[in-house]
Amino acid sequence: MISGRNGAWLRPCAQARQNQTTQQSTRRGWRPAAGRLGLAMLLASTTACSAIKAPVPKDPDELAEYKAANDPYEPLNRKTYNMTMTFDKYALRPVAKAYVWAVPRPVRNSLGNMITTMNEPSVFFNDVGAGKPRRAGDSFVRWCINMTAGLGGFIDVAKMAGYPHHANDAGLTMANWGISSGPYLFLPMGPSSLRDGIGYGIDQGLSPWNYVPRGYGLLSFNWAYNMLGVIHGRSEHLDDLDALQRDALDPYATIRSAYQQQRKAQAEAIRNDHRATVPAWYQ
Amino acid sequence: MTFSVSRRGVLGFLAVASTGLAPVSAAWAAQDARAFIQSFGEQLVAIVNSPLPLAEKKEKIMPLVSRNVDIDGIGRYCLGRFWKVATPEQQKHYLALFNQILANAITDKLGDYRGVSFTIGNVTRSGDDDSVDATLIRPQQPPAAMQWLVNSSSGSPKVVDVIGEGASLRLTQRNDYSSFIARNGGDIDTLLRALQKQIDHHNTASAQQ
Numbered sequence: 001m002i003s004g005r006n007g008a009w010l011r012p013c014a015q016a017r018q019n020q021t022t023q024q025s026t027r028r029g030w031r032p033a034a035g036r037l038g039l040a041m042l043l044a045s046t047t048a049c050s051a052i053k054a055p056v057p058k059d060p061d062e063l064a065e066y067k068a069a070n071d072p073y074e075p076l077n078r079k080t081y082n083m084t085m086t087f088d089k090y091a092l093r094p095v096a097k098a099y100v101w102a103v104p105r106p107v108r109n110s111l112g113n114m115i116t117t118m119n120e121p122s123v124f125f126n127d128v129g130a131g132k133p134r135r136a137g138d139s140f141v142r143w144c145i146n147m148t149a150g151l152g153g154f155i156d157v158a159k160m161a162g163y164p165h166h167a168n169d170a171g172l173t174m175a176n177w178g179i180s181s182g183p184y185l186f187l188p189m190g191p192s193s194l195r196d197g198i199g200y201g202i203d204q205g206l207s208p209w210n211y212v213p214r215g216y217g218l219l220s221f222n223w224a225y226n227m228l229g230v231i232h233g234r235s236e237h238l239d240d241l242d243a244l245q246r247d248a249l250d251p252y253a254t255i256r257s258a259y260q261q262q263r264k265a266q267a268e269a270i271r272n273d274h275r276a277t278v279p280a281w282y283q
Numbered sequence: 284m285t286f287s288v289s290r291r292g293v294l295g296f297l298a299v300a301s302t303g304l305a306p307v308s309a310a311w312a313a314q315d316a317r318a319f320i321q322s323f324g325e326q327l328v329a330i331v332n333s334p335l336p337l338a339e340k341k342e343k344i345m346p347l348v349s350r351n352v353d354i355d356g357i358g359r360y361c362l363g364r365f366w367k368v369a370t371p372e373q374q375k376h377y378l379a380l381f382n383q384i385l386a387n388a389i390t391d392k393l394g395d396y397r398g399v400s401f402t403i404g405n406v407t408r409s410g411d412d413d414s415v416d417a418t419l420i421r422p423q424q425p426p427a428a429m430q431w432l433v434n435s436s437s438g439s440p441k442v443v444d445v446i447g448e449g450a451s452l453r454l455t456q457r458n459d460y461s462s463f464i465a466r467n468g469g470d471i472d473t474l475l476r477a478l479q480k481q482i483d484h485h486n487t488a489s490a491q492q
Contacts, residue, residue, distance in 0.1 A: 061364040065461060247388070249477050253462030258450040265449020 052076040070184050070193075071256060077186040081252050084188055088234075093241075096234040108232065110154045115229050116165050117146040117153030122206040126168040130176045134275040138163050168270065170206070171199030175267035184256055191259035316413035316433040317406050319440040323351045324401050324417065331396050341390045348389060353434065353441040354382055360443075360453050362471075363461045369471050377471070380478040387485050398422045411436065412443060 054074040057063050071077060100108070120143040127136035142158040142165065150157040159165065174195050175181070182194025192200065204210055209225060212218040248254040330344050348354075358381035359366050369377065404416035412432040419427045432444035444453045460474060467473040 062465070065364065065465075069458070069462075247481070248459050249463040249474070249481075250459050250466065254455055254459040257455045257458035261450040261454065262448055268449075 069253075069256065070181070070260065072183050073185065077184065078252055080188060081186045081255075084186070084190070087188075092230070092234050093238070096231055096238060099231050100235050100238065108235070111228060112232055112236070113146070113150070113156045114153040115225070115232055117143065117150065117156070118209065118225065119207065120146070121208050122203050123166070123168045125206045126170055126173045126203075129170070129173040130168070130270055132270060132273055133277045135166060135168070135270070135273060137277060138166065139168075167266070169196075169199055170202035171196030171263070172267050172270055174199055175263070176271055181260070181263065184260065186252075186256075191255050193260075193263070196263065314406075315435065316415050316440060317403060319351075319433060320415040320417065320431050320442075321403055323347075323442070324403070328399055328401060331393065331399055337394055340393050344389065344393065345386055348386075349382075351442055353437070353443050354385055356434075356441070356443055357385070357453050358382070361456045361460050363457045365461060365464050365469070365471055365474075368469070373471050373475065376475055377478075380475060380482065383482050384478060387482065391485075396421065414446075 052075060053072055054066075056072075057066050103111075120139050124136055124139040124143065127133075127139055142163050145158040145161060145163070146153045146156060149155075156165070171193070179195055181196065185192050185194060185197055187197055187200075189200070209222050212222050244254060245251050326347055327344070330340055330347070333340065335343070355378055358378050361381065362369065362377060366374065398421070400420045402418050402420070404418065406416070407414050409432065412434045415431045415433060417429055417431055419429060421427070427447065430446040431442055432446070433440050434443045435441075444451050446452070463477065464471060464474050
């Protein structure tokens with residue numbers, strides 16, 4: 001509303017009320033109109049906000065539950081959830097089922113290994129970021145072994161050599177830095193939070209595949225890799241999600257609760273990993 | 284006056300005695316919880332791995348579960364803040380339904396497992412409960428780490444929660460139920476109807492098999 005610096009526009013207008021000239025009156029004509037428009041927009045945005053934000057309950061028990069759920073944007077999140085689930089029902093799930101039907105288990109395992117291995121650089125950078133040298137070493141060794149002896153990641157040789165995969169992402173790294181999760185968010189790619197959503201963006205930046213130069217056929221590889229990642233990831237959870245949607249009375253709330261607990265446990269597990277960097281025989 | 288002094292003396296004695304005893308009883312409880320989960324787990328695995336037909340397994344497993352798991356306690360926990368609001372009839376009806384749902388959930392899983400084994404790790408204290416780390420080993424699947432929460436306040440140890448992949452089963456269930464009730468205007472009967480519907484659906488589905 002205050003369009004000029006320090007309200008400079010307002011003061012001449014106030015003066016204008018006393019000595020009215022034609023020029024000033026035209027000015028006064030559009031200013032209140034602009035003001036009304038601004039007010040209308042403000043009102044519209046608050047009504048929009050009320051659809052995005054849930055009202056804070058008054059009852060103490062209910063308030064405790066509201067705070068524990070950490071979901072102030074529940075109405076918006078539920079809308080995204082419904083959209084995502086509709087997309088899943090008619091597009092992603094059938095494709096994932098077809099993938100399971102068409103591709104035999106050993107091949108799917110190999111593809112899964114490849115996807116995991118190719119994400120290893122991002123895990124490595126996050127392990128370094130979290131200040132966990134042993135974990136960073138594990139993911140680095142996994143990358144080196146699997147990309148060579150594992151034929152580009154298709155065989156998980158590193159696991160056989162005693163370096164099993166561990167997950168890490170920028171959301172967890174930030175959690176280890178003491179950054180709280182922020183409000184829960186349901187994003188089109190699944191349950192998340194403000195912190196984890198930002199972390200998702202950072203992870204995209206940490207993945208070397210997004211820096212592939214054009215014109216090497218690698219760009220189409222990158223597309224195929226990302227889409228395969230989504231389909232493969234969904235195919236691993238066909239039964240789980242079916243069971244959840246069948247058994248849960250409010251699947252949205254169940255997913256929210258399980259996600260928040262799991263993220264907390266994952267961050268805790270990384271924090272409590274105090275394994276030494278030196279090999280066992282040296283100690 | 285003499286009464287209050289003696290009462291203070293008694294209380295003081297009790298306080299000292301309990302602080303002295305606490306570490307001992309905690310250590311004892313940890314051993315107790317581990318032995319309890321070991322024996323309960325072995326009995327469960329014995330039934331799961333036995334060559335008996337599925338129907339017989341189901342019959343055998345439920346008495347074992349109800350002996351070792353505090354099903355009513357878990358049920359009360361899952362209803363959360365609505366337990367206080369529910370009438371005694373609603374509470375009774377709810378617990379009956381909850382028992383049935385839990386039984387269905389367990390027996391549904393029975394057919395999926397064969398040749399399983401488990402190992403028990405650390406026992407830690409978590410609030411009023413003992414948390415027992417266990418790893419379930421299934422053929423051709425990655426090992427699943429879980430924690431069993433054991434509470435002994437009723438005199439005998441009972442399982443009150445299972446935590447798998449960091450998520451507590453009872454807490455997740457509570458959030459499911461309470462969110463459902465809250466979205467249906469705080470009406471507990473809606474939950475009871477929905478649970479009954481689930482059980483009916485399960486019965487018709489298993490009858491068709």
